[in-house]
Amino acid sequence: xxxxxxxxxxxxxxxxxxxxxxxxxxxxxxxxxxxxxxxxxxxxxxxxxxxxxxxxxxxxxxxxxxxxxxxxxxxxxxxxxxxxxxxxxxxxxxxxxxxxxxxxxxxxxxxxxxxxxxxxxxxxxxxxxxxxxxxxxxxxxxxxxxxxxxxxxxxxxxxxxxxxxxxxxxxxxxxxxxxxxxxxxxxxxxxxx
Numbered sequence: 001x002x003x004x005x006x007x008x009x010x011x012x013x014x015x016x017x018x019x020x021x022x023x024x025x026x027x028x029x030x031x032x033x034x035x036x037x038x039x040x041x042x043x044x045x046x047x048x049x050x051x052x053x054x055x056x057x058x059x060x061x062x063x064x065x066x067x068x069x070x071x072x073x074x075x076x077x078x079x080x081x082x083x084x085x086x087x088x089x090x091x092x093x094x095x096x097x098x099x100x101x102x103x104x105x106x107x108x109x110x111x112x113x114x115x116x117x118x119x120x121x122x123x124x125x126x127x128x129x130x131x132x133x134x135x136x137x138x139x140x141x142x143x144x145x146x147x148x149x150x151x152x153x154x155x156x157x158x159x160x161x162x163x164x165x166x167x168x169x170x171x172x173x174x175x176x177x178x179x180x181x182x183x184x185x186x187x188x189x190x191x192x193x
Contacts, residue, residue, distance in 0.1 A: 002172070002189070004121075005089055006142060008133075009081075009100035011158035012176045013119075014110055015077040018057070025071060026061045026119050044101040053103060056179040081179045085162035088117050099142045099155070099163075101126040101133050117119055122146060133157070134165025143171075154189070156182065 002138075010016045022036050039060070042055045054072075058065045086096045095158045097120055100107055104125040111117055124142050126132040131141070141151060150170035152168055157163050162187070166173040170188070176182050 002094070002096055002154050004095040004146055004148050004154070005086070005144070005186075006099050006171075006177070007086070007120075008152055008157040008159075008162065009107055009123075010099050010102060011084055012156060013079050013098075014064045015075060016116075017072050017075050017106075017110070018053075020075050021068065021072045022057070022061070024075075025063055025068075029099075032060055038179045041132065043088045043106075044126045045103070046130055048103070049107075050103050050105045050136070053106075060180075076092065076110060076114065078116070079179060083116065083119055083185055085179065095121050095146070097121050098123045099133070099138070099144055103127050122158045133159075133162040136165065136169055137168050139169040139171060143169075154186070154190070 007013060010175070017083055018040060022033075026032065034055070039048065039053060039056045043050075048056065051112045054065045054068050057063070057068050061068070100123070102125055104127045106127055108123065111120075111123065122145065124145055126138060127142055129138060131138045133139070139155070143153060153171050155163070155166040155171045155173040156176050157166070157173070160175055163173040163175045174182060174185055
């Protein structure tokens, strides 16, 4: 039986804040998307603080840093149905953890401000480890931190490349598209055990 469900955060529990802001606020975002993603990756590795990332977004977009910060904060959308389901999983004996590419300061701030700290036994951030999904090392480090084997875990992410990376480490993984589809797929896995 699976013991722990490891969820991604942005795109699963929370809207992808920076990407949503960029696409909504920068009319000519498409030619700048590669540079934007490179900045996000630098932040995911822990090489840019939240403030430095916002300053870089400002240089790229021409939008003042404070407006970027305010607009991103206003864009927080929490998947409350998934929060409820994760809490149900815990009552069934599952451990629930988070493994996310992202800036620790930014992610933890959202988790704290939205009252989600109780959902996750542990929040494991790429910026704290200096490695990002889909690098094999981050999945192995996550399993070590949780004290479980790959066969004891299920990983859930909204990006296929990250799902594929976890599967390569022997972790049963599900691609998250929406909450009802995830619940159906997860419960079918439970029934098959």
